[in-house]
Amino acid sequence: MVSTDEQWSSGAARIDMTKPHPARRYDYWLGGKDNFQADRDAAEAIAAVFPHIRTAARENRAFMQRAVRFLAAEAGIRQFLDIGTGLPTANNVHDVAQGIAPESRIVYVDNDPLVLTHARALLTSSEQGATAYIDADVREPEKILRDPAVRDTLDWTKPVALLLVAVLHFVEDAEDPYGIVERLVSALPAGSYLVLSHATFDPLDPETIAAMNAVNENIKPRFSPRTLSEVSRFFDGLDLLEPGIVSVSDWRPEGDGPRPTPAEATGYGAVAATRR
Template sequence: MVNADEFWANGPARIDTTRPHPARRYDYWLGGKDNFQADRDAAEAIAKVFPHIRTAARENRAFMRRAVSHLAAEAGIRQFLDIGTGLPTANNVHDVAQGIAPESRIVYVDNDPLVLTHARALLTSSAQGATAYIDADVRTPGKILQDPAVRDTLDWNRPVALLLVAVLHFVEDAEDPYGIVRELVGTLPPGSFLVLSHATFDPLDQKTITAMNAVNEGIKPTFSPRTMAEVSRFFAGLDLLEPGIVSVSDWRPEPGPRPTPAEATGYGAVAALP
């Protein structure tokens, strides 16, 4: 019997199972099974120096669900462009949005063939709405915006929610993450929104930061956590919804106890185009 690593390494999806991928590592932290030994090794190396990493992954995912729920239920958004989708889990963007408004339309974007394979099988739309999936990287916003699936699925005369959830910390400064966001946001129709979360080391002690940096040196793509000031730059010219840029656990939280900023280690915010 061929194991999963051998199948994907040699199959039509052409996945490099020897190199960890952020989406598959994230899947492992969330308790998923769509990951390979390289992903698990990298994930465990990070968990060894930062034991709260699974909490951080869950809290980031919960932030996305709350943000999408708010935009669908309160802001009337019916179109979502999710870049850096990650592997399907429970309560994906279309599950949340179409659970509120079945006519919602969603385009998923990721650069991992495994994500796209699973997305096509599992991220199925309601009869009233639509979902589409494209193979592209956040570093190529022009390619994303001109993709026929994006243009055919989303109506660019109506508001769109752009989701950049836990993806920009894999874009180095030299790759111009701020320019990427400006280009994407600059194409959005009036009334659109930006949903963004980003890893940070702000609440961590220096010992943990040093250990995390040492682990991340050997993992690609390069991990680039950013400070509050740096994350704020992504929202330049936009109108932040309350409570602004906060720990992902503190963005419109549900009742009950929640992790500290040092456990969630990520900022999250939703902003409207002026």
Template sequence: MGIDAQLDPTRPHPARRYNYWLGGKDNFQADRDAGDAIANVFPSIRTAARENRAFMQRAVRHLAGEAGIRQFLDIGTGLPTANNVHDVAQGIAPESRVVYVDNDPLVLSHARALLTSSDEGATAYIDADVREPGKILADPAVTGTLDWSQPIALLLVAILHFVEDHEDPRGIVKTLVDALPAGSYLVLSHATFDPLDGETIAAMNAVNEKIKPRFSPRPRAGVLPFFDGLELLDPGLVSVQEWRPESESRPTDAEATGYGAVARVG
């Protein structure tokens, strides 16, 4: 089935909604309506989106720089903007190899058109859902682009809050992490309501019941188990804007509303 046949512009998609919040143009009215519904009760959502993306970029810079990682598996890629994973990694190490994974056909069509690799490195893109980790790990683009005898950075950035508890998000992460070679890393961020007041939480929950797909924000105690058995890098699991910040001027935890951490495997 082709890209156009799969694409339903009447159904909002998290990647396109995120694109809208970041000021992008690759979204439809359904995405903007869903994004506005959330922004109406949580006006800082665009700040939260920017801070989450900035966390990802800082994490990739650290891994490609100080940690020497040259391979990245980014699940839940989102629509291309400036400073994508391969832009950051190959800007430090041109030989870096990146595989992008998403289940929105618009993401994949834009990725193939816009996410071009350096001559020394490689990028690949697959259409898959995080809920099917076995399918991702077995995909020829994943097995062929990445060398599974060498460390790999697995990115699960702002994706697991779209996986509900009954879909076993911890099992998904374990399947993916268990496949990684020793010396690999997990980069993970996750939405939370921890710093929000009761009134805002009630309003967000009301909106969440009406939009699809719904999201499952988790408390810190619900996010920390994703890192079981791994070695958390300093400063541990913190609000995304507090993970190795590069500026003294930062939004509050309530504006960023997300946890983030990087952990070493084995």
């Protein structure tokens, strides 16, 4: 079995600073420093045609935090599998969940080698709980589900919250995103939940959509924004919690202040319960 230190060393060796990565681009939009010029160039190309992209990134992250807070505080969930984790920032899943229930157990999954090199920041845990990190891709659900860290950290006889936050729009239709979600959800124990957010162009005007599509053709990896009906398919066979699939800014918002519009947040978010 590969040691954690060996994994981190391997991650550092695989970092390609010349190719942008979604996790590092997202880090840049959130004001982080763990990104390279290629990531910043790709991020700024998108920002040039969609100036609200930083707002969208912040709102997506806030949605994740509210969803985890609800699951830990109100639904009694104590286990979280976060696929497409991204680079560590403030108030990660374990920070939110263990702040409410210190015994919570979290497994993080990402395929960016830079995230792997920063995994120590994700592995801090309360004494009562546990955190783990695995280097894997959402396109490999079987690998994720079979990983010893996933099997050993999480108790698969008890409910698990599966988080797919801002990751599926990097899985193209030809890569079977719906099959991936179905496989992951089918492995969840009874009483589990799916937390999902996804980029969309639904609220954008035609000119902005055309400009975004043009940029999208010239950056790697491409992203695949999906419509409301397309995003809804990810929740087939699940019971959506109120308020259903809405703009990430509108999912159980906290406080009475003004919120970004759907055209500024450009993402759908929802939480659903399994029926088993």
